[in-house]
Amino acid sequence: MRSVYEAFLDSVGAAPGNAFLAVPPAPGRRYHPDGLELSYGEAHAAVEALKTAYGEAGYGPGHRVAVLLENRPDHFLHSLALNGLGVSVVPINPDYRDDEALYLLEHSEAALVVSVPERADDMRRVAAGRAMPLPVVEAGAAPGILAGLLPAAATPAGRAVPDLATEASLLYTSGTTGRPKGCILTNDYHLTAGRWYAGLGGLLTIRPGEDRIYNPLPIFHMNAGVVSFVCMLLTRNCLISPDRFHPATWWDDVAATGATIIHYLGVVPPMLLNQPPTRAERAHRVRVGLGAGVEPELHGAFEVRFGFPLVEVWGMTETGRIFADNHEPRQIDTRAFGRPHDDFQARVVDDSGQEAPAGEPGELLVRADADDPRRGFFAGYLKNEAATEEAWQGGWFHTGDIVRQGADGMLYFVDRKKNIIRRSGENIAAAEIEATLQAHDAVRQVAVIAAPDELREEEVMACIVPMAGETPDAALAERLFAWCVERLAYFKTPGWILFVETLPTTGTQKVQKTQIFPPGEDPRQRPGALDYRDRKRRRKRA
Incomplete structure (x- = not known):
């Protein structure tokens, strides 16, 4: 498979009736208040309609389209349609102020903005501040629909056929020099990340056609937007996307959507533990949670109360792959996050760049392997080759995270080195x-x-x-x-x-x-x- 779109077509052909994208019910929400579930076949029809519309308007290889589609299914439908044409998707953080959004639109050289209707005027105001005119169109009320005609692309598309090296998305991540850096993520990156998650095994064994991931994290981040999404797509499973994390309704949502895997951040476990006990908190199908940052003193208490293990992981936008402490016995009373693999190697070095002794803190360096260190990683920082090469000094990606490594290879998070x-x-x-x-x-x-x-x-x-x-x-x-x-x-x-x-x-x-x-x-x-x-x-x- 040469692209995420081709992988999607493969799953559509094999399992058109399987659930693909879902939204939990939320009375009063602006979109799908009663919830929504799309099968692979239904999603395919919407993706093809969008792909035709974008293609007829002249969008193709060499173009980037900025999307402000929040945590809605539209984000994935538009992304798949654009991916099939060789267009890169640039997600916009819905919480960005005008100046932040303008920087993203200018720096990415986006050719078009696609927005949820409620934010379209905001985007028009921002786009008007660009040096070059930038059209803004609205996603329709139904998934996969555009409100009105697409404006023709201002520049001609390239003729290249999308392949593994084609830029699939441009994700902005905070750096130490002020403005966020644009991480160029190829089709190879997306497919590698999805396959990596699907192949972790142990407590994180993914069951093709049977699992449903409930991920409340922002889709404009790699966790929800790439890793879990592409994993579900490749395994013909379902991704459930609430608008955000809601502790009061979490268990009702998880039960109502039939989730079997949940994703979390460190803030989630304490907020759920602080909720009063309910019947719903044990009336679910969840068998494992994946995330990072749970406090060790809360880890065991969460598992006992809610009845499933939390697997701590580590990853970055630049890496795609993740480490995971997913095999028993897990070290839940520590900040362990897994061991290196053959295709995701790690070193821990001191300030002089020498190997840190076992148990001593140092910076975490990672790579794919010695022959092709950058395989499956981000392709570089847009318009910042110097920062890209600095991050890859010595053939290893410098994460900026301080960790320590045990004699058995287990990695433990300590702190962050960067000014983050x-x-x-x-x-x-x-x-x-x-x-x-x-x-x-x-x-x-x-x-x-x-x-x-x-x-x-x-x-x-x-x-x-x-x-x-x-x-x-x-x-x-x-x-x-x-x-x-x-x-x-x-x-x-x-x-x-x-x-x-x-x-x-x-x-x-x-x-x-x-x-x-x-x-x-x-x-x-x-x-x-x-x-x-x-x-x-x-x-x-x-």
Whole structure:
């Protein structure tokens, strides 16, 4: 198979009546309030109609189409149709503010935007700010339908036949230099990721035609949008996509949709454990959960209460493949996440690049194998060859994660090396928030750090030196918080703001973040720290 589309056709031909995409019921939701389930055959009809429409409008190889289709089945239907034409899909985070979305549209050189109806005006406003005109079209009320005619492509499509090396999607991931980097993901990447998940075995054995994955994670991330989706497609199984994680209705949704596998992030287990016991929490068919970041002290309690194992994994957008602690005996009282494989090798190195002794922390480096290290990985960062080559120094991909490896090969997560804040599964670049705050005329200097958070793993904390003449009080904090709200996705805005007189710097005036607070001090407890966590909310949509 040369593409995800061809793999889809193979499954359609073999099992047209199997369930493919599902949405749990949610009274009052803007779309499919009673729920929805599409078979492979039904999805095929919708995909072919879309493929014809895009093809007749001139879209093909060399084009990218940006999509803001939230966690709806439309995302996958449009993606498959475009993949069949050799068009790359660029998912848009629905929580992006205008400036963030404009950057994505400009940097990706998207030829078209496809949006859910409720967000189309937002996208038109953003697209109007592009240097070159960019049309915006709406997805229809029914899956696989476009509202109105597609505008003709502004540039001619290439003539290449889509194959494994063809770019299938462009996913943006936070980097350490401010703006997100665009990860080029080929058909080979997508198919490798799906096959890898399907072949993990052990507790994560996938049963062809029998499994249904309930994945509440954002489709614009590789977990839901690539790994679980392509795995289900290849094994003729069903992917269930709620609009987002809802702890109060989680078990009702899981039971109603017949889920056999669930995906989670570290924030999910404690929130479910905090819910009052219900009959629904054991009236389900789930046999295993897959995710990352569950606190070891909660791992066993979750399994005992809800009746199935949680398998901890590790992966990145750039890798596609994942490590998994999926064979008994699992080490649930640690942060173990699996062992290297023949086709997904790992090294743990110290600061000098030498092998770290067993049990000692070091940076995790990964590759496919020595003969073809990048096989199945991302194809590179768009318009940033220097960053791509830096990440692949020495023929290994440098993950920026600090781990330790036991004598038996087991890998254990320790911390992140990069200047990244991990909040409820979102990787947030501190540099991007610093750049936003630094642009305010009341800010002289700023350092953004990760503050611990019992619920969300980490929270954004901004340590700010005000300009001379500015009063470092709650009124100034309000102005700066509002400034961020208008320019950043809600999860990136500071959850804590602390005014300081100075920030420690090196001789070259680089802020030394590790010296802002003494070792062991909780920065949240510093006098004057202002808590904005309850103010961080998604914008309400009409």
